[in-house]
Amino acid sequence: MNQSTTEIEETPYVDATQHREANHLGMWMFLATEILFFGGLFSCYSIYRWTYPAAFAQASNRLDFWIGTINTGVLLTSSLFMALADLAHHAKAVRLTRIHLSLTALLGAVFLGLKFYEYYQKYVEHLIPGPHFAFPDAPPQAQLFFFLYFAMTGLHAAHMIIGLCALGWLVRRTTKPAWTARHSDAVSIVGLYWHFVDCVWIFLYPLLYLAGR
């Protein structure tokens, strides 16, 4: 049995269209679970911010507004390149796809770099929740804010890292000769994920960085 028939035997699909539709629906379902996953954190945030508006505003002002804002721009631009990569892929422009995917990944890495620098700042300023937390003149609820800040941005960063791995895998695949041979929907599937992670940040940025402004 040669390679191609084996592959047909092993997939549960009758044709490529069914396969593509299943992949897309699968990704959308996964993103729905992600919304509920982040949703738990967002509802905790909403409840506590509603209950302790002053403490949250005070704590929010200790975040670095400019790093947050620049990171928002960086991430949105990375999403633009992701969309361009998808267009290039549909136009079967392999080199252009690879370049755009690489730029997406590069900007994602810049975002994470800035994020971790921010974490380091918070460590220096004793703003990491726990026994060493020190925020003079602030009510105890300020610590709740920082707990949520680290939980939410940390979870977001974990998703970014997974996204970077997926992008790296895609870039590597574009260098393979088999890439052009058959139309793959991997770019749009990874794109959906990347845009989702971007959307989460669009909510995180105002909630965390602008709460005190």
Added chain:
Amino acid sequence: MSLLAAPIEKPPLPSYLEAGHSVRSWLCTLDHKRIGLLYLFSITFFFAIAAVAAALMRIELLTPAGDVVASDTYNRLFTLHGVLMVWFFLIPSIPSVLGNFVIPLMIGARDVAFPRLNLVSWYLFIFGGAFTLYSIVGGGVDTGWTFYTPYSSTYSNSHVMAMAAGVFITGFSSIATGLNFIVTIHKLRAPGLTWFRLPLFIWSMYATSVIMVLATPVLAITLLLIGLERFFGVGIFDPKLGGDPLLFQHLFWFYSHPAVYIMILPGMGVVSETIAAFARKPIFGYHVVAFASLAIAGLGFLVWGHHMFVSSQSVYAGVVFSLLSFLVAVPSAVKVFSWTATLYRASISFETPLIYALGFMGLFTIGGLTGMILATLAVDVHVHDTYFVVAHFHYIMVGGMVLGYLGGLHYWWPKISGRMYHEWTARISALITFIGFNLTFFPQFVLGYMGMPRRYHAYPQEFQMLNVLSTAGASILAIGYILPLIYLTWSFFYGKKAGPNPWRNPGLEWQTASPAPEHNFETTPVVNGPPYDFEVLPEESV
């Protein structure tokens, strides 16, 4: 479901059981039927451990004094029983074992949409199970299966993290399974198999999958927050910082109440199949039953607050949650009425799966009606945290889901093993389970109403009589569980050959060999009629 006649004259395809005999061919299989069997063995293993914990508790409760185990051990026993039964037996029982096995067969597909993800889900399940077993061996957890803060956070003195990690990981297994089923049911149906030609089992598995996919992530984030609380040493459920422990309960029940429907909807699906099969009639009000599954899934998301009627939740919220809890009973009752109407004037044959289904109908009705009592705000204050609650949810989960699971296992056993079990042994065993179950749990309603609180290992003298009855019932119930294990295993090797369609059923899963061939169907079936169409089935195809 009528089919194009496809007489099979060619030598039959090798069955999925004959497709490979190495350990690797099982542990690396992508075949949904083999993965179903992997789940079958795993959940039987976890069920056995959880059942031993229950047996120890019942032995302890035989006498009023707390003499067999210390109160601390007792706490660990009921936590272990709850965690294993809920996440490692009930939730994967019908979906991951029977659903995995029969969904692709029932919709005429070759496999589930993502076979690799399906295998990954089993490994996640086992990985989560390993964490949980480690926490048990390491000394157990005493929080109860609900992991309420601050027992699980600030004041925890047991292996909460290992067990929570186990449940967290297993949660992703059930998300993966749910996602797989949704995509499979949407995209992989055979030509002509429209939504309203689907068997009702598929409808209820679809509703179950929606709950799995939408509710489980909330449990995951909640357990993650507990983990972070332990990691940072402070957390958002900590009142010292202004946090609210009740928020944990809200998040937990936002998952866990819908999860109750993960534990009953699949059972309802099995009952719909078996009632149609042995009444030899289409289910009365097919569309209503199909939509009732979706209604239960939808409303199930809106009733979590009834677990917190006495936990300082706002009274107004309590009123709304109470009303919504009554509403969710409507689609459930619709199903019971539809099944009853299907049985009315039918030519019924009392095969084992039907006996389990009838047991389900009766016990689920009692469980559901006592649920209404608990949903009533004022009465709940009286019976909250008593054995009344314990009896109520065991009527749903054991009387409903376990009977549904056993019924389904018997019903599809010929397709799974290619063999028949011994009918009379199975019938008697089903009756033993029914009697044992009622003797175990009915006295607990009375005990609870008299005021015996749950989760204590000692109790006043006046409760002893009913507790002795309950323990006696539990030992009868144990026989009802052990018997199928023995005769089903026996029949797997020595049972009478079943043939492709022992129940003379028009369902697609019966139109292929037993045990099913590796790729399910020789040619993709084409459907051109409604489900449960017993008229079209030619007698000679038996």
